[in-house]
Amino acid sequence: MNDRTINLTTRGRIFALMLRHYYLYRGSWPRIIELAYWPLMQIFLWGFISQFFQQHSTLIAQAGGLLLAGVMLWDVMFRGQLGVSVSFLEELWARNLGQMFISPLRPVELAAALMSVSLVRTLVGLIPAALIAWLLYEFAITSIGPGLIVFFFMLLAFSWAVGLAVCGLLLRYGLGAESLAWVTVFALAPISAVYYPVSVLPEWLQWIALATPSAHVFEGMRAVMLEGRFDWEHCFWALGLNVIAVALAVWIFASAFDAARRDGRLLQSGE
Amino acid sequence: MSNAEVHKPVEVIGLGKKFGEVVAAEAIDFNVERGRVVGLLGGNGAGKTTTMSMLMGLLTPTSGIARIFGKDASTRDAGALARINFSSPYVEMPGRLTVAENLEIYARLFGLRHPKDRIAKLARDLDLESFLHRPTRTLSAGQKSRSALAKSLINAPELLLLDEPTASLDPDTADWVRRYIETYQAETGAAILLASHNMPEVERLCDDVLMMRDGRIIDRGAPSALIARHGRQNMEEVFLDIARGGSAAPAGTGL
Numbered sequence: 153m154n155d156r157t158i159n160l161t162t163r164g165r166i167f168a169l170m171l172r173h174y175y176l177y178r179g180s181w182p183r184i185i186e187l188a189y190w191p192l193m194q195i196f197l198w199g200f201i202s203q204f205f206q207q208h209s210t211l212i213a214q215a216g217g218l219l220l221a222g223v224m225l226w227d228v229m230f231r232g233q234l235g236v237s238v239s240f241l242e243e244l245w246a247r248n249l250g251q252m253f254i255s256p257l258r259p260v261e262l263a264a265a266l267m268s269v270s271l272v273r274t275l276v277g278l279i280p281a282a283l284i285a286w287l288l289y290e291f292a293i294t295s296i297g298p299g300l301i302v303f304f305f306m307l308l309a310f311s312w313a314v315g316l317a318v319c320g321l322l323l324r325y326g327l328g329a330e331s332l333a334w335v336t337v338f339a340l341a342p343i344s345a346v347y348y349p350v351s352v353l354p355e356w357l358q359w360i361a362l363a364t365p366s367a368h369v370f371e372g373m374r375a376v377m378l379e380g381r382f383d384w385e386h387c388f389w390a391l392g393l394n395v396i397a398v399a400l401a402v403w404i405f406a407s408a409f410d411a412a413r414r415d416g417r418l419l420q421s422g423e
Numbered sequence: 424m425s426n427a428e429v430h431k432p433v434e435v436i437g438l439g440k441k442f443g444e445v446v447a448a449e450a451i452d453f454n455v456e457r458g459r460v461v462g463l464l465g466g467n468g469a470g471k472t473t474t475m476s477m478l479m480g481l482l483t484p485t486s487g488i489a490r491i492f493g494k495d496a497s498t499r500d501a502g503a504l505a506r507i508n509f510s511s512p513y514v515e516m517p518g519r520l521t522v523a524e525n526l527e528i529y530a531r532l533f534g535l536r537h538p539k540d541r542i543a544k545l546a547r548d549l550d551l552e553s554f555l556h557r558p559t560r561t562l563s564a565g566q567k568s569r570s571a572l573a574k575s576l577i578n579a580p581e582l583l584l585l586d587e588p589t590a591s592l593d594p595d596t597a598d599w600v601r602r603y604i605e606t607y608q609a610e611t612g613a614a615i616l617l618a619s620h621n622m623p624e625v626e627r628l629c630d631d632v633l634m635m636r637d638g639r640i641i642d643r644g645a646p647s648a649l650i651a652r653h654g655r656q657n658m659e660e661v662f663l664d665i666a667r668g669g670s671a672a673p674a675g676t677g678l
Binding site: 161164165167168169171172175176179180242246247248250251252253254255256257258410413414415416418419 | 442472473476479480481482483499501502504505507508509514515516517518519520521524527528529531532533534558574
């Protein structure tokens with residue numbers, strides 16, 4: 153091979169890993185259905201709950217889409233984290249980690265590919281759910297306005313941080329820790345204040361909640377929907393906390409990768 | 424001659440690896456020159472896979488250094504890694520993807536600009552065409568071996584690491600794989616490091632052999648020299664001699 157036939161770029165390797173997941177999904181219809189199944193079920197369920205509450209609650213009547221917006225934005229968190237962790241699990245299930253790293257691939261490129269796959273998976277799951285919400289319950293998520301884009305990417309970034317940290321634990325503990333990929337994000341649900349304001353929580357828990365970017369996003373969402381204003385303070389808090397969360401997650405993942413190289417777990421990954 | 428060309432494919436100096444108190448490799452020294460096939464022999468747990476893993480940067484050594492084309496393997500230099508590849512029957516490709524899909528992904532990981540051309544050539548050379556579009560998990564052992572060999576040659580490596588490439592293959596397929604490795608080596612002048620338990624294979628393919636036991640190289644030399652030194656008929660007997668703890672001749676005869 154000469155220089156004209158070799159293209160050693162980070163972008164090329166990230167594309168290769170995305171292609172690997174595209175081929176995987178193309179050949180597996182249960183995986184494709186799974187992407188949209190849960191968001192759709194959530195919207196059906198919460199859509200009817202919203203309709204009921206609208207008739208019995210002043211707050212929900214005031215902003216009818218509050219619950220549905222919460223459901224959909226929480227699903228960004230959930231799908232985004234699964235998109236990273238499950239895509240990494242696919243490599244462990246296929247015992248492919250060693251093979252991949254017998255190439256110029258770098259851990260940071262793997263992480264970037266997992267995030268890119270996560271973005272695609274999240275959109276594939278959420279777009280049908282948003283359409284159903286609009287068609288059945290007359291709630292357009294776009295009614296949140298430009299803030300929606302900010303909320304979406306803030307939650308996605310936090311979900312990537314959680315997902316990468318889970319990948320680090322999977323690298324460290326192998327498939328014995330597989331269930332972490334599915335349950336970790338739920339530990340954040342009560343303190344993310346998805347369906348209620350942070351002020352509902354006990355004071356000591358409010359401090360913990362406000363240390364998560366997600367709580368600031370959902371407070372910001374309520375400010376837009378109930379008060380019609382974009383809360384910049386919550387936005388900056390979410391941004392700053394996300395920077396810390398992503399940096400911490402990258403450190404956890406990089407440390408786990410180094411430990412796997414030290415302990416010889418890369419070729420045996422999956423066991 | 425560029426800087427990259429003057430470096431040996433493999434230079435190993437005082438390489439060692441401990442897992443806690445367990446010594447997996449210790450004081451390993453050897454080189455692999457261009458155009459040479461070097462065998463890495465030893466019983467199970469002798470340290471062959473550990474040594475290969477350190478050469479690929481998958482395992483960090485606790486002492487010494489392994490250089491690949493002049494670059495410290497533990498730094499995982501992208502330029503050096505693009506020039507090597509590895510095949511082992513114990514490391515499979517994702518089973519849900521077809522052979523062609525897998526090969527395309529590995530080709531792109533190695534930075535090939537035109538992966539389809541390379542895959543088509545390997546499919547012809549390695550007779551993969553009849554199962555190129557079948558999921559890898561549905562292949563027979565022989566087909567999987569040929570696919571794994573294609574994957575290991577996808578970047579036309581200048582250094583090929585082979586860990587028991589013919590394990591669990593029938594004699595006909597095993598012979599076919601050996602012939603292809605010989606052809607590839609003759610055509611490209613690649614350096615090959617071969618770990619094997621098959622002694623006739625070692626005698627046939629290897630220019631030099633490193634005998635390992637308990638993580639150390641305890642003897643080395645050309646197969647004919649080893650056979651003569653141990654006063655045996657073939658490499659099988661030399662292997663048994665060493666594996667069962669027989670005295671080894673002094674190391675340091677060259678590689």
